[in-house]
Amino acid sequence: MRLNPVMLATDAPPIPEAKRWLDGVTFPPERPLLNVSQAAPVDPPPETLRRAIAEAALNDAESHLYGSVLGMDDLRAEVAANWSAHYGGHVAPGQVAITAGCNQAFVAVMATLAGHGDEVILPTPWYFNHKMWLDMTGVRTVALPCDTAMIPHAGDAEALITDRTRAIVLVTPNNPTGAEYPPETLAAFRDLARARGIALVVDETYRDFHSRPGAPHDLIADPDWDDTVISLYSFSKTYRLTGHRVGAAIASSKLLREMEKFQDTAIICANMLGQKAALWGMRNLSQWVAGERAEILDRRAAVEDHIGPLAGWDILGLGAYFAFVSHPFDAPSDTVARRLVQEAGVLALPATMFAPEGDPICAKGLRIAFANIDRSQIAELARRLAAMTPERA
The missing domain is CATH 3.90.1150.10 (Aspartate Aminotransferase, domain 1)
Structure with missing residues (x-):
């Protein structure tokens, strides 16, 4: 064949x-x-969370059924409230989609933004799964070299933008370098992306392990954040839920309505037990x-x-x-x-x-x-x- x-x-x-x-x-x-x-x-997750998962598996029939394509309403609302409080901005539940891990959040967002022959800018070194998805969908990866401190610069990215560019992707704290991008770096990329009419995708899988107290950036504090910024998140690292595959994409409701087509075709819905575990963790495991x-x-x-x-x-x-x-x-x-x-x-x-x-x-x-x-x-x-x-x- x-x-x-x-x-x-x-x-x-x-x-x-x-x-x-x-x-x-x-x-x-x-x-x-x-x-x-x-x-x-x-x-594994802490015992209290494992018990909550077991309770849901035994006594909550919804845990074994299809759920809403963009995620459980309660979990979307919890993420929206958390992002609003953490970043000092406003995120509505309709601006949150729950995905099968952060990798799937990325591919769903990219499938919505870019197609064969389009371009996406990735700082190097890049997260290999991001590059792999772009390659297998015919989207050209444009490499953006970082400086010796492993920080990319918006001024360098500007020269790489063409009429085929659809997004710039940043990962902070970074995988593979661990580098934490300064707030002013992220703001400069946001301003560049907005001026050029492209998306700024910020993968925040490791947000909860950032060394800086408080919010690591002020992108969501911008009242018009969703015209440019897309935030990706993983519950896997924070609550040790890697096998349950649950992540999130925070973006404009308009983009998420289009992304729903990909979700429904690729996974129908994120793992329901994983979603319930993530919700329980957000409500009970802050300490x-x-x-x-x-x-x-x-x-x-x-x-x-x-x-x-x-x-x-x-x-x-x-x-x-x-x-x-x-x-x-x-x-x-x-x-x-x-x-x-x-x-x-x-x-x-x-x-x-x-x-x-x-x-x-x-x-x-x-x-x-x-x-x-x-x-x-x-x-x-x-x-x-x-x-x-x-x-x-």
């Missing part, structure tokens, strides 16, 4: 590819594998989330304490779940990443998986997802990196 050529031309998912590097490798008991390749929580944030910020500090002083291992970006580091070896990052498995028992993703070929920063970059390793493991990671030498790599 013949396969879709754009699918064949799309890169393979990086995480499964990296996990294949483990095949046939033995890790001695005194040096077990340190897996820093993926940020998804490995622990628990604050504790999770404090733990992530402590692990971020541990990365600074232990990896920051290592000779040659420069931290280019750090925040939320990720550290983006430049290695000291005279070898491309994909080669170094494979040898880290063999020689240090460390599985990390090379930055070449997040950028176009030849990107100068990513050629020597590694993404370290530190959210699932504690302070002692971060210290051990630093010891293993220090033990690697340019001669061995």
